[in-house]
Structures are given as C-alpha cells and as structure tokens.
Amino acid sequence: MPASPARRTALTVLRRVEEQGAYADRALHGDARDLDPRDRALAKRLVFGTVQRRGTLDWIIAQHVDRKLDPQVRAALLLGLYQLLYTDVPAHAAVAESVELAKPSPGAKLVNAVLRKVQRQGVDLPSDDNPKGAAIAHSHPEWLTLMWWDWLGADETRALLAADNEPAELALRINPLAGVEVDLPGRREDDALVVEGPMDVLTHPLYLAGAITPMSRASQRVARTVDPQPGERILDLCAAPGGKTTHLAALMGDEGEVVAVERHPQRAKALQTQVERLHATSVRVHVADAKAVTADALGGRFDRILVDPPCSGLGTLRTHPDLRWRATPQAIEALRVEQEAIVAAALGMLAPGGRLVYSTCTLSPREEVVAGDAVRTLPHRDGTDGFYIATSDGDQGARSEVPRLR
Incomplete structure (x- = not known):
C-alpha cells in the first residue's frame, strides 16, 4: 500500500528543510496547498513535530545506527520515530508507511528494523536534571538550553523547553476598523480571540473582509x-x-x-x-x-x-x-x-x-x-x-x- 498523500508531502517538505535549508512553514505552504484540509493538517503536524523534535530523534537514531543514512531514508526514519513516540498514530501505520516512504532504497529494511525495535523496547532518554540532558530530552540546542538555565533557572527552563514542543494556541485580533461583526467561538481578551478548534484563517470570509487577523496575545x-x-x-x-x-x-x-x-x-x-x-x-x-x-x-x-x-x-x-x-x-x-x-x-x-x-x-x-x-x-x-x-x-x-x- 502506498504512503498517504499527507505523509508523502511531509517527507518532501522535511527533505527540503534538511537538505536545502528551507523554512518548514514556507515549504509546507507551497507543497501542501493541493491537499484536502484533513491531509494538510496532518502534514503540518508531522513536519512541525518532526522538525521540533529533531534533536531528540537524532539522538535516538544514533543509538541504533552507526553510519550515515541516505537523505530519503533518514527523513522517513525521522517521521516514523516522531509518530511512534509523540503522536496517537497507530504504531502499525507509523511503521508501515515510513517503510514505504523509504522505498525503493535498500535502507527501507533498516527503517523497518529500527522502528520495530523502538516499538517493542521504547527509549530511555537522558534525564533533564542538567542542561545537556535537558537539551536532548526536550530537543533544543545545548547552548540555548544552557543560556536559559543560567538566566531563568532549572525549573523555569524545563517548563519552557516542554512548552516549546506543544501546539501554539490560535489567537486572532479582531479589527474594529472593518466594521464587521465577528461571532466566532472562543475566549475573548480585549481585541484578542483565542479560537477553539482548528480553523483555516487565511481563507475565512472574516479574514478576507479584514475583520480578523492571526496575531498572538503577546x-x-x-x-x-x-x-x-x-x-x-x-x-x-x-x-x-x-x-x-x-x-x-x-x-x-x-x-x-x-x-x-x-x-x-x-x-x-x-x-x-x-x-x-x-x-x-x-x-x-x-x-x-x-x-x-x-x-x-x-x-x-x-x-x-x-x-x-x-x-x-x-x-x-x-x-x-x-x-x-x-x-x-x-x-x-x-x-x-x-x-x-x-x-x-x-x-x-x-x-x-x-x-x-x-x-x-x-x-x-x-x-x-x-x-x-x-x-x-x-x-x-x-x-x-x-x-x-x-x-x-x-x-x-x-x-x-x-x-x-x-
């Protein structure tokens, strides 16, 4: 069975990020535009999550692989590990589709072996009670983790590192200059509206009318x-x-x-x-x-x-x-x-x-x-x-x- 369109797109975007230095959000905007909304949302989730967790995933790969991987094989393995460890995607789907993404390379067998081993045994990440371990466990550069550790303290840094890997809230600014009533479900704070659930903001009629614009509460x-x-x-x-x-x-x-x-x-x-x-x-x-x-x-x-x-x-x-x-x-x-x-x-x-x-x-x-x-x-x-x-x-x-x- 071929891999799903969402995962195919995620692989393409991830390779552009890894090999060409593309920005994940911009590459995704271009490559995922023809997907239906559900597949587009999944592709975004996979790309963003895999890029965010790349430091941790690289550390895990190094525990199982002692050679440089073909770029397609590496990207497929990253996506598979992310799905196994950080999402509710069924394990069989995460493994099978990641193997398909690695084909026709012989490295597809390695992807299958590593993912099945991680599925059976799990992973033991370093403790986050020190900057080096926290950087690996929470997937941030060590220099950045150390900077925050010295500046904000250990507890604040661990909480910040963990929060960085969570989905951001969707906040909109309501624009009174449009003269259009905005009646969307969510939590209101001054001009800010924190939306409940997913929303394709840039195609919404209220966005096109200038009544709303995405903007964080901060x-x-x-x-x-x-x-x-x-x-x-x-x-x-x-x-x-x-x-x-x-x-x-x-x-x-x-x-x-x-x-x-x-x-x-x-x-x-x-x-x-x-x-x-x-x-x-x-x-x-x-x-x-x-x-x-x-x-x-x-x-x-x-x-x-x-x-x-x-x-x-x-x-x-x-x-x-x-x-x-x-x-x-x-x-x-x-x-x-x-x-x-x-x-x-x-x-x-x-x-x-x-x-x-x-x-x-x-x-x-x-x-x-x-x-x-x-x-x-x-x-x-x-x-x-x-x-x-x-x-x-x-x-x-x-x-x-x-x-x-x-």
Missing part, C-alpha cells in the same frame, strides 16, 4: 503598551508584516498618523497590502533603513515610537519549529548591535515627553536592549509567545550591563 500587548491616542503621530520602525502597525491604527480609531518604516521594498509592499486589507487609512508606509531614517525625512518628531527590530525569534519556537536550529550566539550578538542602532535612531525622533516602546518576540537577555518598565511573557506561564516589551520615557537608552552569551 504580540497584541505591544500596541496596547504604546497606547496611541487619536490625533497623535506614531512611528513604527521595522513595521512589516504590519500586525502591530494596523493594531496601532485601530487603537487610535484611525485618527492621526502612523508612519510605518520598512527597509525591504518587497516587505513594504506586503505591508501596504496588509494595511489596505485591515482598513487602516491613517497608516503611511515609508521605505527606509530604520537605523538611518531621521525626523526631518518623516516630517517631524513623534509622540510615540514603537521599535520592533529584527530578533532571534526564540519566543516563537512553537509556531516556527526550525528557528531553534538556526539561531546561534553569534547571530544574537549581531542582532543586538542592530537593535541598539535602531533604538538610538528612534530616540532622536521622539518628541519631548514622548513614549518609546521596544519589543522583541524572543527570550534572550542580550536582546533586551532597552531598560525601563518592562514585561516578559513566557510560553509555559502565559500560554502565548515569549516577548520582551519595555517602555522608556526617552531618557533611557540601550543597556550595557547584560553579559554576553557563551
């Missing part, structure tokens, strides 16, 4: 912290894809001006499309480098400024499963330099008595570059993305006391 806290008022001038630096930009416009009743700065022309174009879909007529998109833009170029100083700079994204590992394997301490140090430069430029455009809000969707002390009143959300504690949101009165600049990563 992300929605950012614009509320900026607290824009009708008639004010607001600056949003590094604004694409526009979720926070359009939320700012909605919170001020679309009265005033939101200048959204984005340096990449294609991202700025996508931002403009988002602005139009969400009926935010007060937003003006400006293509420029946030580190170099000036108040004169933008028509004067601003009452409130949001700095939402490029970051490592370590607070979003549930929805971006491969980020944990892409981030490095060196990349974080480079990001900090850029973040500090953007904050410095922003402070030069803030009106006297104005408010600057700095936010990142990451959990990294080196990226908390702004002091001031701050809040940090944690996935295991708050049930949403990990964010750092700091408010400065304009007299506080970038931090210098945060130790460098190891």
Whole structure:
C-alpha cells in the first residue's frame, strides 16, 4: 500500500528543510496547498513535530545506527520515530508507511528494523536534571538550553523547553476598523480571540473582509503598551508584516498618523497590502533603513515610537519549529548591535515627553536592549509567545550591563 498523500508531502517538505535549508512553514505552504484540509493538517503536524523534535530523534537514531543514512531514508526514519513516540498514530501505520516512504532504497529494511525495535523496547532518554540532558530530552540546542538555565533557572527552563514542543494556541485580533461583526467561538481578551478548534484563517470570509487577523496575545500587548491616542503621530520602525502597525491604527480609531518604516521594498509592499486589507487609512508606509531614517525625512518628531527590530525569534519556537536550529550566539550578538542602532535612531525622533516602546518576540537577555518598565511573557506561564516589551520615557537608552552569551 502506498504512503498517504499527507505523509508523502511531509517527507518532501522535511527533505527540503534538511537538505536545502528551507523554512518548514514556507515549504509546507507551497507543497501542501493541493491537499484536502484533513491531509494538510496532518502534514503540518508531522513536519512541525518532526522538525521540533529533531534533536531528540537524532539522538535516538544514533543509538541504533552507526553510519550515515541516505537523505530519503533518514527523513522517513525521522517521521516514523516522531509518530511512534509523540503522536496517537497507530504504531502499525507509523511503521508501515515510513517503510514505504523509504522505498525503493535498500535502507527501507533498516527503517523497518529500527522502528520495530523502538516499538517493542521504547527509549530511555537522558534525564533533564542538567542542561545537556535537558537539551536532548526536550530537543533544543545545548547552548540555548544552557543560556536559559543560567538566566531563568532549572525549573523555569524545563517548563519552557516542554512548552516549546506543544501546539501554539490560535489567537486572532479582531479589527474594529472593518466594521464587521465577528461571532466566532472562543475566549475573548480585549481585541484578542483565542479560537477553539482548528480553523483555516487565511481563507475565512472574516479574514478576507479584514475583520480578523492571526496575531498572538503577546504580540497584541505591544500596541496596547504604546497606547496611541487619536490625533497623535506614531512611528513604527521595522513595521512589516504590519500586525502591530494596523493594531496601532485601530487603537487610535484611525485618527492621526502612523508612519510605518520598512527597509525591504518587497516587505513594504506586503505591508501596504496588509494595511489596505485591515482598513487602516491613517497608516503611511515609508521605505527606509530604520537605523538611518531621521525626523526631518518623516516630517517631524513623534509622540510615540514603537521599535520592533529584527530578533532571534526564540519566543516563537512553537509556531516556527526550525528557528531553534538556526539561531546561534553569534547571530544574537549581531542582532543586538542592530537593535541598539535602531533604538538610538528612534530616540532622536521622539518628541519631548514622548513614549518609546521596544519589543522583541524572543527570550534572550542580550536582546533586551532597552531598560525601563518592562514585561516578559513566557510560553509555559502565559500560554502565548515569549516577548520582551519595555517602555522608556526617552531618557533611557540601550543597556550595557547584560553579559554576553557563551
């Protein structure tokens, strides 16, 4: 019996991620578009879960295999192990379909042997009472586990590692500027609606009408912290894809001006499309480098400024499963330099008595570059993305006391 379309697609996407460095969510969006909704959901579950658990699965494979595997065989084995150990897929289906995915390679026999042995004997993972063991047991890079262990403590780190491997809640932002009533089942918090059950948001009529947009509850806290008022001038630096930009416009009743700065022309174009879909007529998109833009170029100083700079994204590992394997301490140090430069430029455009809000969707002390009143959300504690949101009165600049990563 041939493998199911969902598993065939999952194998193709996983190989693109492993061999070509593709992003799992983007590759899945392209390769799974022709599947029916049920198969598309299964393919996503298999790809995201296998990529998230890759560190643990690699450790298990190393206990059973002493040679380099053909890429197709390796991908099939990863998918089979993930299904056996972390899903409710019947064991016979997980084994049989993974063997089919490995064919016609002779390695299909190895896939069958390893999966059946794991099915019979299970696995004994290292204890998570130390950073090295926790990194293997919870499938995170060891350097990242150690960073959190030193920063947050052992108990918080173990809880965070476990939460990163759980499905993220589906949160929407309800957009009042659309003038459309939103009557969907779920839990309401301010403009946020946490949806119950699966939902294909991007094809939903309410999305097409601009009445809803996917946005985590943590992300929605950012614009509320900026607290824009009708008639004010607001600056949003590094604004694409526009979720926070359009939320700012909605919170001020679309009265005033939101200048959204984005340096990449294609991202700025996508931002403009988002602005139009969400009926935010007060937003003006400006293509420029946030580190170099000036108040004169933008028509004067601003009452409130949001700095939402490029970051490592370590607070979003549930929805971006491969980020944990892409981030490095060196990349974080480079990001900090850029973040500090953007904050410095922003402070030069803030009106006297104005408010600057700095936010990142990451959990990294080196990226908390702004002091001031701050809040940090944690996935295991708050049930949403990990964010750092700091408010400065304009007299506080970038931090210098945060130790460098190891």
